[in-house]
Amino acid sequence: MTAGRPWGARLALWWARVYTATAPRADASDRRAEVAADVGDEVRAAGEGSPRAVVSGQILSRMLRGVPADVLWRLSIERAPGRAAWHLAHPATLMGTATVLLVPLVLVGDVLRSPSRGNAGRLLDLVHACIVLLSAAILAVALTAALRRLVVPSPGRRDRGALSLARRAAGFGVCVLWAAAALWRFAPGPWERLAAAAWAAFAACLLAWLGLSVLVSATTWKRHGRTR
């Protein structure tokens, strides 16, 4: 049935999965189900006669205009009591989000400090400060999570496959090494070499994470194919 959906509908469902990922189960499943019903109704209302590209465009437009509200909704959920502790126990969402936010910041920082930009003074300082704060936050969350794991063992982890665990470890490495490389990116002298080493390790981890993601997806797909 999924294969028959217009790409706009699939994109809207994918986005709903993204911004509800790791939200409390009831909130996440309600929101995903509501978006699925809405998108399904819109596709049916358009009927067979409407070009799929038009239907996709309409759904995409409704999705894109709602993105700020989706993000605010998710942030409002994260203000609930106990969520901070939950995120420290399950740091993937925090670290992943901060890493994604760090990517454009680093790119802007690189553009601003290129010689062709001339003197970008204050703006570069501001971007640099944001990079340092965000990178330090990622490293602090990673350190806290690692220490917590040593003190409080998590029983639910043993039933996960080796591939899945390796993928999570690679993902953890990607976030930590990207943050480390960003933190020392603008630093002079020996720190610069440290940043280069972190950058190289980040690239290796990223490749490993991508490869493992493909393997995990293929394994899951095979398993589902067998049970169908």
Add this chain to the structure above:
Amino acid sequence: MLEVAVGRAPEGVYGFSLAQDLAERGGDTRLVAHGTLYKALDRMRKAGLLSAEWEDAEVAADEGRPRRRVYRVTAEGRRALVEAPQVAPRAGWGEARA
């Protein structure tokens, strides 16, 4: 939004039907967007203005579509709707209600 839901009583409204009604009425089209619509419905439900109920799974299965969440205006919601123009009068509100 409450007005549309009152107009669709007693069967209630669901996400896409509400978006369609709001789009037909014109006005603020931001509410038609997925995120804005469901965030507003969620807030109104938590404020007690709307009640929400998932429809029977069999009904949805018979029609070959996902289950809808049906919203109905509560007594508190009707009261808020009556009081709304006095609390926050807005340009064009009277015309829309007429």
